[in-house]
Structure formats: C-alpha cells, structure tokens
Amino acid sequence: MTTMFLYRRSIFLLPLLLSSACCTYQTLGCNVGTEGADIDQAVSDVVTMAITVVAALTTGKVNGNEDVFRGAYDPLFNHIQRRRTDPNRWEDTDYYSRPNGLRMPVGVKNGANKPGTVGSYTTIGYKHDDQWDTSSYSHIYIEEARRRPPASTQRDLRRYPDIVSGGLDKRYTYIENIKPLAQTVMHELLHAIGGLTDADPTTGKRSYRISDGPNSNMYGWLSCNKQRTLGISNANIADCITYLAQAIYLQIQGKDTYWSTGEVDPDTLHPKWLPGV
Numbered sequence: 001m002t003t004m005f006l007y008r009r010s011i012f013l014l015p016l017l018l019s020s021a022c023c024t025y026q027t028l029g030c031n032v033g034t035e036g037a038d039i040d041q042a043v044s045d046v047v048t049m050a051i052t053v054v055a056a057l058t059t060g061k062v063n064g065n066e067d068v069f070r071g072a073y074d075p076l077f078n079h080i081q082r083r084r085t086d087p088n089r090w091e092d093t094d095y096y097s098r099p100n101g102l103r104m105p106v107g108v109k110n111g112a113n114k115p116g117t118v119g120s121y122t123t124i125g126y127k128h129d130d131q132w133d134t135s136s137y138s139h140i141y142i143e144e145a146r147r148r149p150p151a152s153t154q155r156d157l158r159r160y161p162d163i164v165s166g167g168l169d170k171r172y173t174y175i176e177n178i179k180p181l182a183q184t185v186m187h188e189l190l191h192a193i194g195g196l197t198d199a200d201p202t203t204g205k206r207s208y209r210i211s212d213g214p215n216s217n218m219y220g221w222l223s224c225n226k227q228r229t230l231g232i233s234n235a236n237i238a239d240c241i242t243y244l245a246q247a248i249y250l251q252i253q254g255k256d257t258y259w260s261t262g263e264v265d266p267d268t269l270h271p272k273w274l275p276g277v
Contacts, residue, residue: 060144080108080115090115092123095134104134116141120184122191126199126206138192146184155179160249167252168266175221175243175262178250183242190238210238221247221262 062068079094083105091105106123108115115121120143125134149157156163156172160180163169172178194210212218218227224240234240247259252269261271 060148081105083107088112092139094139095123095125095137097132097134098136099131099133104128104132106134116143119143120146120188122188124192124196124208126196135195138195140185140188140192142181142184142188146181157181160246163250164252164254168264170266173263173266173272175246175250175259178246183246186245187238187242190241194236194238210236210241212239213237225262 056062056069056072060066060069062072079092081091081093083089083091089110090108092108093103093105095104095106096102097104104125106125108121108123121141123139123141125137127133127135149155154172154177156169156178157180158166158169160182163178163180190210191208194208196206197209199206213227218224218237219239221243224234224237224243227237227240228234250259251257255269257264257269258271261273263272264270265272
C-alpha cells in the first residue's frame with residue numbers, strides 16, 4: 001500500500017460516498033413491484049461496504065491481513081512499478097505531464113526490493129521539455145513502521161507539542177530517540193520543497209537540492225554533528241535541517257533547553273556529555 005500526501009482522488013471518493021449515502025435521499029419516478037425496497041437495500045449495502053472499505057484503506061489490511069488488502073489494491077491503484085526494461089529500477093507512475101496530460105513516470109530507487117519496504121522516500125517531478133513537464137508535483141511516501149509503529153518501538157513517539165508541554169520522557173533524552181511522526185514528515189517535505197537540480201549535461205541525471213548527503217547516508221544528529229566538526233556544510237542535508245528545527249522547537253515547558261551535545265538532563269534541561277561530541 002502506498003500512503004502519500006498526494007492521495008488518489010478515488011480513495012477520497014469513498015468517505016464522500018459514505019457521508020452522502022447516509023443523507024436523506026428520494027427516489028423519483030414510478031416504482032414497480034419491489035423496486036423501492038430493492039433500492040433501499042442497495043443503498044444500505046453501499047453504506048455497509050463503504051464503511052468496510054474506508055476501514056481497510058485506513059489500516060492497509062483486510063481481515064487483519066495486509067497481503068489480502070494488497071491483493072485487492074495493488075492491481076488497481078499501486079503506482080510504484082518496476083520499469084519494464086529493467087526489473088531492478090522502480091518508477092512512480094502516478095505523474096502526468098501538464099502540457100499534454102499523458103503519464104510521465106518518475107524514477108524512485110534501484111534495487112530488488114520495492115521502495116518503501118524500509119524507509120520513507122520522496123519523488124519529485126521535473127521538466128524534460130515543453131511537452132513533458134511534471135515539475136510542480138512531488139509525492140511523499142511514509143513507511144508503515146512510522147505510520148503504525150510497533151508496540152516495541154523504543155522511542156518517544158509523542159507529538160512535538162505534547163513533549164514541550166508534558167516534559168521529556170526520562171527514558172528518551174537523547175535527541176535521536178525523540179521521533180514524532182512529524183520528524184519524518186519534515187524530512188521528506190524538505191526534499192520536496194528543495195526540488196531537483198538541473199540535469200547534468202553529461203549524464204542527464206538530476207539530484208535532490210536538499211539531499212541525504214553525498215553518499216545518501218547522512219541520518220541522525222550525531223552524524224550531522226561529526227560532519228560539522230570536519231568543516232563540511234550541513235546546509236543542504238535534510239536530516240541536519242530537521243534536527244536543527246527539532247532542537248529549536250523542543251524548549252521544554254517554555255524553559256531554556258540546551259541541545260548542544262544532543263542530550264539534555266530532563267531535570268535541569270542542561271546538556272549531558274556524549275562521547276565524541
């Protein structure tokens with residue numbers, strides 16, 4: 001299942017259908033025999049079915065089974081597909097060129113496993129020429145483990161405002177162990193807002209302006225801190241910008257909170273010392 005900020009219109013139609021079907025309705029014209037009752041039953045069946053479908057779309061499961069849901073969903077709506085000419089390359093096929101309205105797939109990631117199996121990601125449209133242009137669009141996928149974290153997750157998953165108002169959880173005072181869903185959303189939005197560079201004149205390749213580092217592996221406050229000590233700029237790295245925002249926002253209960261070492265004492269809100277920082 002692909003959960004995106006740019007949701008499929010058809011998915012939104014089901015809740016709309018559900019709310020509309022629950023409203024008062026009137027049949028017009030001559031009803032013969034059981035037609036009136038048949039229509040009443042059909043509307044009732046639609047409402048029942050819509051409730052079931054909305055629940056499945058919300059959880060990504062049918063009968064508690066994700067595979068059953070995918071069996072219904074993927075053939076009709078799954079837009080992350082293998083490229084026909086290269087099974088190790090994946091494409092987001094839900095992009096359409098503005099000038100001609102035709103489908104214009106955008107590459108996702110390479111590899112045997114489907115993108116999103118592990119990790120969230122963002123795809124960004126681009127302009128190829130005057131006829132092929134998806135440059136105003138981007139799609140964000142949030143992985144299931146972030147949308148529905150396992151109960152065993154050893155992180156503070158509370159919303160940022162709840163952490164500020166309620167105080168730090170003493171089990172999770174290291175900034176990398178504070179992971180509201182908004183953290184991942186901000187990271188991916190930074191990719192989307194940054195957009196793509198112009199195509200390389202030699203390779204034709206475009207890169208993220210706000211990236212995950214030169215080797216696509218710059219994640220975590222400590223990695224960003226170490227790179228800074230080497231004199232390398234973090235200005236265009238999504239996770240570094242995200243942790244800056246997190247450190248600025250997490251001023252606990254309106255008190256000065258110092259994240260200069262990446263961890264604070266939950267009582268004094270002064271920095272704790274971390275090896276290597």
